[in-house]
Amino acid sequence: MKKKKAGKKPEKVKIKKIKVKKPPQPEWKTKPIGGMIFEAGNSLKYLTGTWKTARPITNYDKCIHCLKCVVYCPENCIKAKNDKKDHTEYQYCKGCGICAQVCPVKCIKMEDEDKFQE
Amino acid sequence: MVKTLALTGSEASAEAWRQINPDVAPVYPITPTTEIISKFSQYHADGKVDTEMMLVECEHSAMSAAVGAAASSARTVTATDSQGLAYMWEVIPIASGLRLPIVMQIANRALSSPGNIHCDHGDSMACRDTSWIQIFSETAQEVYEHTLLATKLAEHKDVQLPAMVMQDGFITSGNLEKVKVYNDTDVRQFIGSYNPTYSMLDLQKPHSFGALNLHDSYFESKRQQEEAMRNAKKLYLQIGKDLSKITGNKYDYFEKYRLDDAQYVIICLNATGGTTKEVIDRLRAKKKKVGLLRIKLFRPFPYDEIANALKKARAIAVLDRSESYGAYPPVFGEINNALNLLKKKPKVQSYIFGIGGRYIFEKDIENVYSELMRNKFRKEPQYIGVR
Ligand code: SF4
Ligand code: SF4
Numbered sequence: 001m002k003k004k005k006a007g008k009k010p011e012k013v014k015i016k017k018i019k020v021k022k023p024p025q026p027e028w029k030t031k032p033i034g035g036m037i038f039e040a041g042n043s044l045k046y047l048t049g050t051w052k053t054a055r056p057i058t059n060y061d062k063c064i065h066c067l068k069c070v071v072y073c074p075e076n077c078i079k080a081k082n083d084k085k086d087h088t089e090y091q092y093c094k095g096c097g098i099c100a101q102v103c104p105v106k107c108i109k110m111e112d113e114d115k116f117q118e
Numbered sequence: 119m120v121k122t123l124a125l126t127g128s129e130a131s132a133e134a135w136r137q138i139n140p141d142v143a144p145v146y147p148i149t150p151t152t153e154i155i156s157k158f159s160q161y162h163a164d165g166k167v168d169t170e171m172m173l174v175e176c177e178h179s180a181m182s183a184a185v186g187a188a189a190s191s192a193r194t195v196t197a198t199d200s201q202g203l204a205y206m207w208e209v210i211p212i213a214s215g216l217r218l219p220i221v222m223q224i225a226n227r228a229l230s231s232p233g234n235i236h237c238d239h240g241d242s243m244a245c246r247d248t249s250w251i252q253i254f255s256e257t258a259q260e261v262y263e264h265t266l267l268a269t270k271l272a273e274h275k276d277v278q279l280p281a282m283v284m285q286d287g288f289i290t291s292g293n294l295e296k297v298k299v300y301n302d303t304d305v306r307q308f309i310g311s312y313n314p315t316y317s318m319l320d321l322q323k324p325h326s327f328g329a330l331n332l333h334d335s336y337f338e339s340k341r342q343q344e345e346a347m348r349n350a351k352k353l354y355l356q357i358g359k360d361l362s363k364i365t366g367n368k369y370d371y372f373e374k375y376r377l378d379d380a381q382y383v384i385i386c387l388n389a390t391g392g393t394t395k396e397v398i399d400r401l402r403a404k405k406k407k408v409g410l411l412r413i414k415l416f417r418p419f420p421y422d423e424i425a426n427a428l429k430k431a432r433a434i435a436v437l438d439r440s441e442s443y444g445a446y447p448p449v450f451g452e453i454n455n456a457l458n459l460l461k462k463k464p465k466v467q468s469y470i471f472g473i474g475g476r477y478i479f480e481k482d483i484e485n486v487y488s489e490l491m492r493n494k495f496r497k498e499p500q501y502i503g504v505r
Contacts, residue, residue: 029336035328035331
């Protein structure tokens with residue numbers, strides 16, 4: 001009997017090249033003095049994902065949706081939907097590898113970020 | 119009405135504060151600056167000012183409270199020296215980085231250890247790279263007037279940087295001098311009100327102070343601070359001219375005493391200028407072409423103007439009242455940089471004196487001039503008065 005595939009297809013098994021969007025930064029002449037910040041929640045625009053050297057790739061075929069990675073991710077960038085792991089927000093993921101460490105079935109693999117850069 | 123009073127340097131600082139009537143003064147007294155705070159507390163107790171005095175638990179808290187007050191658009195002053203300044207140090211670059219025009223009085227005192235309460239400039243020199251405006255003063259009169267100038271300069275919209283006004287601990291801060299105190303109304307009109315670009319209490323336009331600015335944005339803020347310092351250099355003269363209208367005195371970057379035709383020049387800061395001028399008068403009577411350049415504005419540093427003033431000198435001695443261990447002392451380093459701008463560089467010798475309050479006598483100054491005249495130059499800084 002053919003086993004029924006659980007969950008989603010593996011996330012980005014094939015490496016797709018991406019262009020890294022750098023957050024816009026003003027020059028010194030136009031920047032507000034004192035490093036002042038005027039809007040609430042503007043850290044959303046600060047794409048910490050541009051820092052990473054490794055990218056966590058989840059094999060959703062093996063994932064048992066225990067959501068341990070969701071809880072442990074220090075950037076809160078692994079998103080769950082209907083009690084299932086849904087996706088990773090790479091624009092904020094710093095590539096720390098904690099998710100890969102805590103995953104009980106070892107279905108997250110850290111890939112070299114260079115491979116994804118254009 | 120101009121009043122002539124007998125005031126110590128500390129009392130002159132407090133007198134300036136009384137006229138400025140700052141909104142907040144977070145303080146933690148330390149010798150020899152204590153006298154400034156005690157005198158001002160008296161004005162406060164007598165109802166002569168409506169400043170909110172905050173007696174905090176240490177200098178770190180004093181500067182932290184000053185940062186909070188200034189960020190909430192309160193005109194803020196404080197005073198310290200030596201270990202107090204060292205203890206404040208963590209918050210010193212925060213005040214300038216947040217562009218808060220706090221004006222601080224410093225009665226210069228040697229740093230521990232060994233323990234010492236007497237004058238040298240090691241405390242404020244340790245802050246020379248923190249983006250604070252630094253103004254050095256020879257007399258109680260200058261302390262008073264520099265405090266007024268510093269307040270206006272620090273708060274200017276193109277500057278918005280904190281400032282420290284220096285005087286020699288005990289030598290100036292503790293000695294009685296004749297001080298002309300100008301009319302309260304005139305001074306208050308000159309000082310005006312403090313209108314910062316950003317206020318923490320602006321509820322219409324809320325914003326965060328002290329946010330994280332990492333590798334991709336911090337550098338720009340620092341570049342702005344450099345620009346503010348360059349503006350401060352220009353505005354120092356402009357604001358000085360406005361103050362002249364009240365005081366009749368001139369506010370140059372440095373004092374030139376019989377310098378124009380001088381061949382042998384001493385450069386120093388603060389009260390030692392007075393001793394040097396005595397010696398100059400005596401040597402001039404003997405037809406010796408000696409002069410003094412006493413720096414007032416040390417940060418921002420007036421390189422071009424100093425180079426220009428020294429271009430006719432034959433030999434220069436720089437007297438530093440602080441050390442930069444393992445390197446040339448701070449004032450010498452700056453003068454050397456300034457002299458490098460000249461096509462024909464005069465000879466220059468570094469001297470270190472007065473560390474930990476060690477006396478400097480007229481005969482010591484005379485000896486420096488005599489060494490310049492005898493063309494006695496050595497690579498290493500020479501020590502005056504060390505056994
Ligand atoms: S690598 Fe780190 S930041 Fe990225 S998803 Fe995993 S735990 Fe979160
Ligand atoms: S820890 Fe592993 S198994 Fe659990 S949800 Fe995350 S990827 Fe799936």
